[in-house]
Structure formats: structure tokens, C-alpha cells
Amino acid sequence: MGTGSTSTLTLHECKVRASLLLKDLDSPDTARATRAAERMRALPFFAGLPLGQVLARRDTVKHKHGLTVIAREAGHATWALLKQALESVSAPGLDTRVFFQKGPAVFLNRWCATYEEAAASLAAQGGFLFPFRHQYFVCEAGFLQALGIDVKDPDWERLGHDWVRPRDPAAKARLEAKLVALGYGGQHVAG
Structure with missing residues (x-):
């Protein structure tokens, strides 16, 4: 689901994606939850865990964790870096x-x-x-x-x-x- 580019993303879209990721992680649909858990392994504290353990710890996952996953999927190490990139997308170029x-x-x-x-x-x-x-x-x-x-x-x-x-x-x-x-x-x- 990662974009690899921030050229068409907005902060709002990223926040929605993070919320959807967390909903998927909490889903009773095993396939949805497992796909979300696989994506959560982009985070260092989940990276080495089997999917079952990621799913077992899903109640500890916060919105900020979802935001970090979205940032990493967009090619940024942290949410703060993605946010900065999105907010400065027009600088030093066109600023409407x-x-x-x-x-x-x-x-x-x-x-x-x-x-x-x-x-x-x-x-x-x-x-x-x-x-x-x-x-x-x-x-x-x-x-x-x-x-x-x-x-x-x-x-x-x-x-x-x-x-x-x-x-x-x-x-x-x-x-x-x-x-x-x-x-x-x-x-x-x-x-």
C-alpha cells in the first residue's frame, strides 16, 4: 500500500491511511488483520516478531504507530519527516x-x-x-x-x-x- 512518493499525498490522506491500518489490525477478518500486522513490522519493535506476536500485541498499537508505518511506506523514516516533506512540497518552488x-x-x-x-x-x-x-x-x-x-x-x-x-x-x-x-x-x- 506504500506510495514511495509524497508528490500526491496530503497530510489528511496519510492520517486516514493510518486510521484504516489500525482498523484493519483490529479487524475480526483474519486475512485483513494479518496484512495489517505484516505492515506493522515496518516498525523496529515489531520487525523481528512473528505475525502472531504482532497480532497478540495489537492492543498496544497507537495512532502514532500507524502514522509511522505510513511514513515509512512513503519512504520517510518518521512521521515528522513525512509531515515536513508534505508541508514543504512547494518550497523552494511555487508557493500558492x-x-x-x-x-x-x-x-x-x-x-x-x-x-x-x-x-x-x-x-x-x-x-x-x-x-x-x-x-x-x-x-x-x-x-x-x-x-x-x-x-x-x-x-x-x-x-x-x-x-x-x-x-x-x-x-x-x-x-x-x-x-x-x-x-x-x-x-x-x-x-
Whole structure:
């Protein structure tokens, strides 16, 4: 179930995955519980134990342990390191928080709690999809133009107007370099 990449994960998704892992571990379904116990062996104190002993100790497993398993599956040694990676995913590159410090307040952006909701909005109504902290927003071309961003750059089409899951990562890298040069870099805004 590990992703090996944090490029499309959110903190919320990781927390949900940890909760699901713990539910699986406590499941009366032996196969589910055993798969979860195998995943728990990513933790040093369970690593050398037979699956039966991991299952026997499942009442000692806390949410923080589940978070650590999810972090390890995503390629990070600890939850704190995964959290740091997810929180700094836009630094030193694009930081969309700067959009709202520099941008005019006359545009209505479509805000979404999940990527799936934002992607559906993008597909249905068009625009440009971006992350913002633990949410997503879809803006119209006018919003970006008001910020001095060239929406006619062919790289927008190449990446599918989706900053989070671009069709063409090279197009995103080129656009990111241009946006950072315009002052939309991650090092310009604190926390």
C-alpha cells in the first residue's frame, strides 16, 4: 500500500491511511488483520516478531504507530519527516499562498477539500488547479493574468492545467521556474 512518493499525498490522506491500518489490525477478518500486522513490522519493535506476536500485541498499537508505518511506506523514516516533506512540497518552488497576498480579491476561486473534488471541478468547469496548504483550489485564467502570469504559455496545456497531478512533469518544472522568477517562490512566505 506504500506510495514511495509524497508528490500526491496530503497530510489528511496519510492520517486516514493510518486510521484504516489500525482498523484493519483490529479487524475480526483474519486475512485483513494479518496484512495489517505484516505492515506493522515496518516498525523496529515489531520487525523481528512473528505475525502472531504482532497480532497478540495489537492492543498496544497507537495512532502514532500507524502514522509511522505510513511514513515509512512513503519512504520517510518518521512521521515528522513525512509531515515536513508534505508541508514543504512547494518550497523552494511555487508557493500558492503568495497568490493571495499579491492577488486581487475580486476573483471567486472554487475551493475543495480533496484533490478528487478539485479535479472534478476542473474537468467540469475548466480553470487551473492548485494546492493550497491542505486544500485545493481551481481558479480562472483571469486570476492568474491579474498576477502577471502568462496563461497562454503552452506548458499549461501540456500539464493539463493541473498543478497537483500534471500530465507532463517537465512542463510543470518549466512553469514553476517562470513563476518562481516572478516572485511566487516558497521562500517568500512563512508558515
